[in-house]
Amino acid sequence: MTERPTPDLSIEETRVYRGANVWSYDKAIHLVVDLGVLERYPTNTLPGFTDNILEMLPGLREHSCSRGKRGGFVERLHEGTWLGHVAEHSALALQQVVGHDVRRGKTRGVKGRPGHYNVVFGYVDEQVGLAAARLAVRLVNHLVEADPEFDWDAELESFITRAQRTAFGPSTQAILDEAVSRDIPWLRLNQYSLVQLGQGVHAKRIRATMTSATSAIAVDIASDKDLTTSLLSAAGLPVPKQETMRTVEAAVRAAERIGYPVVLKPLDGNHGRGVILDNENADDVRAAFELAQAQSRRGAILVEQQIVGKDYRCLIIDGKVAAIAERVPASVTGDGTSTVEQLVDTANADPRRGVGHEKVLTRIKVDDAAVLLVREQGYAMTDVPPEGAHVRLALTGNMSTGGISIDRTFEAHPENVEIAEEAARMVGLDIAGIDFICPDITEPVRETGGAICEVNAAPGFRMHTHPTIGEPQFIAKPVVDMLFPPGATSRIPIVAVTGTNGKTTTSRMISHIFKGMGRKVGMTSTDGVVIDERLVIRSDASGPRSARMVLQNPRVDFAVFEVARGGILREGLGYERNDVAVVLNVQPDHLGLRGIDTVEQLADVKAVLVEAVPRDGHAVLNADDPLVREMRRRCSGQVVWFSMEEPGSEVREMIDAHCRRGGKALVLNPSERGEMIVVKHGPREMQLAWTHLLPATFGGRARMNVQNALGAAAAAFAAGAPLHDIRQGLRSFSTNYYLSPGRLNEVDVNGVNVIVDYCHNAPGMRMLGDFVDRVGDSMASSHDLARPSRIGIIATAGDRRDEDMRELGHIAAQHFDVVIVREDLSLRGRERGEVAGLVLEGVRTAIAEGARCKQVEEVLDEIEAVRHAMSRANRGDLVVVCVDKHAAVMSELETWSSQAQAGAGVSSEAPGADPDLVAGSVGDE
Template structure:
């Protein structure tokens, strides 16, 4: 029923709009190309009451947030959202717009949002909206829900004005300051990515080897020695004075008596300030006598971290801040202390309130000006001028409420960039060079910056490291100066790169092996590769984190590493749904396949929905990027419509098939593809580009394919070749990379590792779902056919150890067992250490049930199904049953522990010898160490996935 058809409530409504779930997407996601907040809200009884049925709802909302008038909503015109409110819209949609507007109140210009119903759950809605700071974004959503409930039925304990003030203060604490934000906006305009490194203003610009860091206006190129010099006002003055620059007379003291004595020697009036202070705190100006010096000394010492206080001669004049970047003057602002101008009608207190009502003034740094705060220091300053707060100053009389012209205390700024005399500019630039700062704020006191200070009198009173930009970017009077540009120029000169190439790999099966192949190829051409995978984070072939690292947090860790100049990201479904991609875009997206796995989790119930999730990396491909897609998978083929860049197909389909016809048409139009060409000598991988065909390699000569029998690794090799070719890698380098990549434990741990244990062929793999078992079973058939002749008595038995994760559906587990029953003579079913919500024995029981049901149907190869829950015990049981010449396939959870066990078995028979095909005797396979390491792997994986750790036995 449409909103306009809903009945008007006859009595009071009990509002129960609530947030059921909240997520923060830090990159591209299934809802948006940009970072977003995702709230799942439950309207409760309000599902029956859209906005037009609640008396006065829209008017009260506009009274509190009048800027909602500017929201266009789906109408696309100003006022469109208000039209929707009056026509009737559900309150989840209202919460979305309120959350956006609250962030705009905090100075975050955000307009992206959408609200969609949760499928199959009436009254629940997905509310998605953009954010600039995730803490502020989440707080905005929470306050929006509370406000909507209060507008429906006012609550006694809810004061929106107070809540808004608290929200704005929180935003001011956690959001970027105006200086940092100015630099970030300039970086974003140049397509330079950034990563926030803490909750304050510590930010990385660029990625990997190209990264530079800033903290406010301090940069990676700022000298620590220069910062120390600028922080020591006495040393700075002596350094500048020795170079002939104008500085006031001064000395440093630690006692009140010392301050009085120095003031007498210098001559009143004087200035007293902390040696290592900032923002004008603890500064006493124009002190005319000993008593004033004593009072100012106490304030200055309280603000000094080291207890040292500077006493210097008071220079009469105006306060100017000169901003020097890279040794060149970029902006000059005249700073005027917080003040009010009398009108002969209002008291000083009333004038402050009128001044603070200026929409440009806000709390802290949330707006271009800060509200004037009337504290004890301000009252004292008013009294020094002969007034009280209730005094009515004459028209035109300026009443100062602060000594210094800092913006953070309510002061204003006047742009004087183009008024400065060249001599003064030269003095400021020389001061910055002497101190050694790349970004410096030079504080001048002079009668007029337009006249030479050496002639008119004036001096440099301070040199500041990390100077604020707000007075220059948002002057109260005058033109704003775009001073972030020269700062970014210092870090990234024109033409300098800021990004590393990113290859993202996803798919139901094969993504880990494909990622490793791509990393191996690029390592061969001299790249320092950072790779994430389900096994951990690898930086330049060194495993630095051992955990399931296929999520967005791991991706950011790679991009923060200063050695990385090429990134390969294995992207899992869970990470996309949980936090998005973790970066803004990938140069190449590789999708291996999409099959029914992980269904029934996080709202993904169909394989088509799963394909939509995996297509996020395809949507993250820019116009100059490439998507490498499996043409044999219809769900992957459809993703081509979501790609802004080019498509490179890969396919193992035979010539003449419908898939090959699609590829032929693609190549006739100049496209690229990786195909398999059958010949009398075997299958050849061929790269096609337009009308050209280039032979790459025979499949049976690639070690990872085990003689061409592992067709899934043939497809993985083709996908890796497609990604490398798309990035401009030469044919020889791609060929060499594939020819030297094997499934040995050290290049591809846990993926098709072939080990010989007393003439028993043992394959260790990670297969854990029905689609994977289907292709693994096909490999077993091919491989066993080649090995049958060497079996004892001419007969080769196949023994499989299988399992799956407990978060799969019951039917998926049964299907896994049924498929395995078609390919193995004996099945041993184990369980993972992490049961993921299942009872012990439940998962293995369902798999065994599926295998036995397939055996009962007839035609299955399997003759016996056994359950051994512990993985190590299951490995021992399987190996005890195997005879020389048999084929054993171990589908493992902790590959390190399993390989350790196999190593121990070999060493028991032939101590001190090396009989396996895969590095037997290596100290990395110590059984005791690896069993503990395997346990740690499970804990680390649980943490990365946001899941609980397994309970201790």
């Protein structure tokens, strides 16, 4: 029986990248799709598929794909391409249908999984992008085999409606478009129109056309029409007579005092709701009062002198008129054959009209007031007006009630412009909509009898940006000019640090340098989020969400982000770009997770930071690591090298050549007095500091912190810090618990030298072991019996590979006399004792091969392991604790120290220790 194609395309995995990522320089959606049997059916083998999909998504004809020309994707469809690729382009086309300008995408096979593809495409709105992906897959399956329950027109309309619900309104979008054109970053702070422009201390907020500079008092004044009129009148500005009433009869008496005709409107209304014009007598006022009160929140109704003339909106931004529009009430024009109702339906079918403010025009709403107005003009809704007859459906010209706009920006009389600007100043609004009623805006209103009838806070922009008649005005420009004057910065410097080991310490060093310069530093690390030296969130905060939290904080003027592999793979960077990217090293750790199986693939992940460096930025790279060295090819900015290699080595020759071309580098120059950190910039060499005088290096013995200091100094130099500030920062940074918790903290406990460190992988253990050897050698005695013991408590995370766990144990055994194996609190999918068992295997193998270690023990609980190590340690011994919960460990060590100081006897077993948790020893005592 011949096989036939079946609708097997499915989404197995979905990721949303909110910044630069391994697939794209910008935010993207990543799908892993399974084609199933469709792997054997490219598009040219599916009859009618190409014609049908082009009919449903005609925008695909514009896609260039890899051909680089219009229609390139159509060529690929005819030649035959796989349906994962079709899903990518369909998701892009669907987003383009709703006005999202996205064109980036790629489809690549999943290595080792035939029929599975990575489908990656850009997005503007995350939820719309995800909905587009789901609909694209359903559409492709439907075209392979028709689904009777799949109604394309209904599905497309539902998708468009969904997109419109989350879309920014025309006013907000206009401001964002202007901000993007000026390279001002923005963040959406809620699902509506609250948006942050800029970062950190430079951030400004907008909500539609209200800004962070908009006065709350001014908004309250504008909302109180009676108070607004009083203030404008006191300033000598033309305003209509008006009184505020709460009862019908009081309104009638007020109308008689003011003189007919009058206007009734809610005191606290907006968008023209409840505004009733042409009230000629007491009966009109009584009927209008009820309609106006229905739109009032507080029940107060304004009775106002009716000014006869055209309706004009003057938009004032930062004290100056930015645009003027004439507003024409909603109406239809008879064609001699259609009823009023049909004419309204035809007008609402205009694609420019939508619900509320979602489009440039609002649909005409036929309510009781509209029906009454049509009747007053001599028509019923079912009547056919003569050809050319003008039928009004609203009395006010508000766009929100279906009106249209005509641009009059350059026609207004200068005196009217001055009046509008003075009105905005009197109310105190930075962005104001001044409503004029006058016969002609080109003539002075004081002479023609016009007046200001209303001052609006948060005025809409769409009547100016998308006028029905006339030229659009680019009014977002003065708004952004007001928030970010020419020359003002909108970004804070961002230094991002990555690497297999040393990220946290290097990030802390950089932060410490800039804190010493008086900067308000926001830092993310595996320990949490720190804002200006205060830990605000205690958790693993090395991911993109924490970075966005820092960028939202209004106190931060400098950001330092520790960036881990997991966050990049999960969500991307979470920000657009970093001014300085620091890559310390790439070692085999976390392999076998999220499709990263080789150290080269891991290097590709960490290189995302380098790719996110702009042309005027810097990549600080460890020249001693071949994989890091290769990242120079991915950097758009300048490369700053750092190296621990000695002069004359191949790496140093490469760095010297780099500096001869004007480049920058930090290197170590050895001498009889020690090692000097030297800054090289072009032909110049500047001495920075002796490594043995930096507290974090333990007299130069902690080689990992020598490397971290080089990376931190290079990053600070690239970010513009003066050398004396870098020097002072490094000299005052130590690995005490308060500056660097859990990173090489040294504690003296009753004569026992205890080192607390977060070492958790084999490469880190190799560096820690080197430090232990150097420290141990300095403590060595000439008599073997008096030789201090080295006791190591080690562990690793459960998501490492088995061979990585064994390697950790094998390396530790080379450097410690006694190894105590514990486990983390979170086993990450492993059974209790499984991780420790694998580490123990590595230790025992090393012991059998003649390693330094002579004894290995298993104490699974972290605190119990500490107690056990301390109970067997003698004065002068070195205990190294590789921690999981460093705060709990330091508290336990403090308890031991307090007991010793109080003279309390310490038994051979720690207080509260459970002997059952201490397993038997391996090796000789």
